[in-house]
Amino acid sequence: MIIQYIILFLYFGVLFLIGILASRKIKNVSDYYVGGKNLNYWIVAFSSRATGESAWLLLGLTGMGAISGVSAYWVVLGEVLGVAGAWLFMAKPFKRLTDEYQSITVPDYLESRFKDNSNSIRWVASLALAIFVVIYVSAQIDATGSAFESFLGWNYFAGVFTGFLIVLAYIFAGGFLAVAWSDVFQGSLMFLGLLLLPIAVLLGGLNWSSIMMKLQQIDPGLLNIWGAGGMNLINMMTILGFAMIGLGFLGSPQVFVRFMSVKDENEINKGRWVAIIYTILTDAAAVTIGLFGRAIFTETGMDPVATLGNAGQNVLPMLTELVFPALIVGFYIAVVLSAIMSTVDSLLVVGSSAVSRDIYQKIFNPNIENEKITKYSKWITLFMALVALSIALLVAVSTPDRTIFWFVIFGWSGIAATFCPVIILSLFWKAYSKAGAIASMITGFLCVPFFKFVMQPMKGIGIYFEKLDVLAPSFLIAMLAGYIFTKIYPVK
Numbered sequence: 001m002i003i004q005y006i007i008l009f010l011y012f013g014v015l016f017l018i019g020i021l022a023s024r025k026i027k028n029v030s031d032y033y034v035g036g037k038n039l040n041y042w043i044v045a046f047s048s049r050a051t052g053e054s055a056w057l058l059l060g061l062t063g064m065g066a067i068s069g070v071s072a073y074w075v076v077l078g079e080v081l082g083v084a085g086a087w088l089f090m091a092k093p094f095k096r097l098t099d100e101y102q103s104i105t106v107p108d109y110l111e112s113r114f115k116d117n118s119n120s121i122r123w124v125a126s127l128a129l130a131i132f133v134v135i136y137v138s139a140q141i142d143a144t145g146s147a148f149e150s151f152l153g154w155n156y157f158a159g160v161f162t163g164f165l166i167v168l169a170y171i172f173a174g175g176f177l178a179v180a181w182s183d184v185f186q187g188s189l190m191f192l193g194l195l196l197l198p199i200a201v202l203l204g205g206l207n208w209s210s211i212m213m214k215l216q217q218i219d220p221g222l223l224n225i226w227g228a229g230g231m232n233l234i235n236m237m238t239i240l241g242f243a244m245i246g247l248g249f250l251g252s253p254q255v256f257v258r259f260m261s262v263k264d265e266n267e268i269n270k271g272r273w274v275a276i277i278y279t280i281l282t283d284a285a286a287v288t289i290g291l292f293g294r295a296i297f298t299e300t301g302m303d304p305v306a307t308l309g310n311a312g313q314n315v316l317p318m319l320t321e322l323v324f325p326a327l328i329v330g331f332y333i334a335v336v337l338s339a340i341m342s343t344v345d346s347l348l349v350v351g352s353s354a355v356s357r358d359i360y361q362k363i364f365n366p367n368i369e370n371e372k373i374t375k376y377s378k379w380i381t382l383f384m385a386l387v388a389l390s391i392a393l394l395v396a397v398s399t400p401d402r403t404i405f406w407f408v409i410f411g412w413s414g415i416a417a418t419f420c421p422v423i424i425l426s427l428f429w430k431a432y433s434k435a436g437a438i439a440s441m442i443t444g445f446l447c448v449p450f451f452k453f454v455m456q457p458m459k460g461i462g463i464y465f466e467k468l469d470v471l472a473p474s475f476l477i478a479m480l481a482g483y484i485f486t487k488i489y490p491v492k
Contacts, residue, residue, distance in 0.1 A: 004152065007330030011337070012166055018182045037099070039180060039261045041271030047180045047346075048258040049278045050187035052083070052249060054343035055143030056408040057286055058190070058336045063312030065290020067304055069215065069222030071235070072290065074242040076283040082246025083279045087272035090250065091259045093427050095268060098260045105350075106253040106419065107358040109260075113426050114434040119363050124438055126354040128418045128445045129253055133351030134384055136411025138391035140344045143408070145396065147340065150309075150317040151333045156396065163337065163344075164389055168382065180261065182345065186338030191278060193335030194285040197316070200323045201292050214295040218302075222294065237467040244472035245409065248416030251423030254346045293319045310401060352381040409469065410452060417444035417474035425482050436486030444478030 039047075064072045094109075101112035107125040114121055141160055148159025202208070212223065221228025227235040249255055262268055293315035298304050308315045320332045356377040361368055395407070422440040425432045451470040456462050465473070 003326045004330035004333060007327070008333060008337075011334040014185060015166065015182055015341075018185065021181070037104075037261055038263050039267075040263060041267035041269075042274065043180050043184050044258045044262045044267065045271035045274035045278070046187035047183035047342075048255050049083075049275055049282075050183040050190060050338070050342035051258070051346040052252075052255050052343075053190065053282070053339055054408055054412075055140055055147070055336070055340045056412075057282065058194070058316060058339040059143060059146065059313045060311070060406075060408060061283065061286040062290040062293070062316045063308065063314075065287035066294040066308050066312035066315045067290070068227065069219070069291065069294070070225055070287075071227040071239060072242065072287045073225070073284070074239045075245055076280070076287060078243035078246030079249070079283050080246070080276065080279050081243075082249035084272075084276050085246075086249045086251075086255065087268065087275050090256075090423070090427060091262075091268045091272065092265050094256060094423070095259050095262060095265055097427075104260065105353050105358055106256060106423075107354065108362075110422065110426065110437065111362075114437055116434050121434060121437060121441075122358050122362060124441050125419070126358040128441055129354040129415070130351050130384070132411055132414035132418065132445075133254075133347045133354070134388045134391065135414060136408070137344055137347050137351070137385065137388035138395065139407040139411050140340050140347075141389055141392040142396060143340050144337065145392075146313070147317075147333070147336045150314050151320075151329070151336070157393070160389070160392060160396075163340065164385065166341070168348075168385055180258075183342045186342040187278075189331075189335045189338045190342075191282055193332055194282045194289070197319060197323065197332075198285055198288045198292060201296075201319070204323060206292075206296075211292060211295045215291065218294065218298055218300050222291070234463065234467055237464050240472060241467055241469040244469075244475070245412075247420060247471055247475050248412050250416075251420035252412075252415050253419055254343075254350045254415070256423065257346075257350060289319060290315050296322070311406075348381045348385055349377075351384050352377045355380045355384075406469075409471075410448070413469070413471035413474065414445070414448045416471055417448050417478055419444075421475060421478040421482055425479065429486075431486060431491060432482065433486040433489055433491045435489035436482040436484075439485035440478045440482035443481035444474050447474035447477050450474075 061072065061075060064075065097103075097113065098109050101109060103109040103112060106129070107122045110116075110121050110125055111119075116122070141164055144163030145156040145158075145160035148154040148162065149156045152159075154162075215222045219228065224230060226232075227238055229235060259268065262271065290312060293308060294304060294312070297315070297318060298307050304312055308318065316332070316336070320329055324332070356373055360376065361373050418441050421444055422437050425440065426437065448470045451465055451473055455465040458465075
């Protein structure tokens, strides 16, 4: 246990050092929010992937692999298609336009793209972003407590407060630069950790065929790509829900702000292959870890939840402790925390920029000095983090049977449904109007809680929406709303 604490101390020490070094590079508000738009492809690629994955990859997707079996690989396909679509088709035009508009936030870009002098687009975008950022961060904070609890046997609440304080410390110091640099470090840990564990299992004496035979004995449905029961309507909705998670990479601000920060379009050409390969390897490894854990830790007729935790989310800690010595287990604690904190830090910087720059500076006090905006951003970051912490604690107390995967996905879906349709249409449809953009954002924002809390509990049809989850229908309706309102209220 001492060895594990030493490794954690070193891990946190690196984060603090990054924050201190980054703080010395902060000269203006552009440095604080987008790294001065001068980052290279390696930093941007790793930062975008570390930010886009979060706790759901290390704890949620591994657990899904354990519970659902090989059908969880549909998530991998959806993620790869989403990341590839963003880097191959959207990153360069988005970079080109944001440079032309001198945008340093997504609301900046949207206001310039639609020539909105009324601030209505900025209001809608900033408020929606701030709200769902808080929800998403609360899910990550919740996962922090679970990680400390699973690996170190800590009290859940002690883990929550520890992770909360650490991530705030280096964001306060260095803003976006600290976030981007730390994401390279943390993304590298995630990459190594996910790839090493299944390799270690195979080198330890097990082979792929024996694992598949064991899964067949436990439950043949685990090896059916369509899920238990084969191809039926329920399973098709489930698979569609799995694959549509990748839609969130097609415009979510915490990911697309990385494209603003890259030095030039040539860096995007190089960075896209790093991002795509990273996604293929890490996501496939996560599902594979879940499969290995299910084969090793359960028997025929055994309840996997009772053994592997709710939604199987303890499978990675359990497999790590079985395969590796204490020194390496300490490394894996840092890997899980990296997945969580690399997302929390990015979200908080994006969320604070929505309030401090996009609302306060751009709407109420345009003449304020940039140094003051940077200072205010730090205090807004603290406030938003405290609200997220409160939500995480409330959910933990009121919903003990929650799962990390779906708690995280709700926040992810809210941001994605609000912003991805408007970003896609704004890049590829010149006739897209301001009214259409506002309709897309409001519709996407409202549809996520509607499908979650109204449609899913309904008798009869609710189960289908539960399996499909909220992102796909919310995304589709937001796109449709943008089209309809653009036709009704075209560009003048």
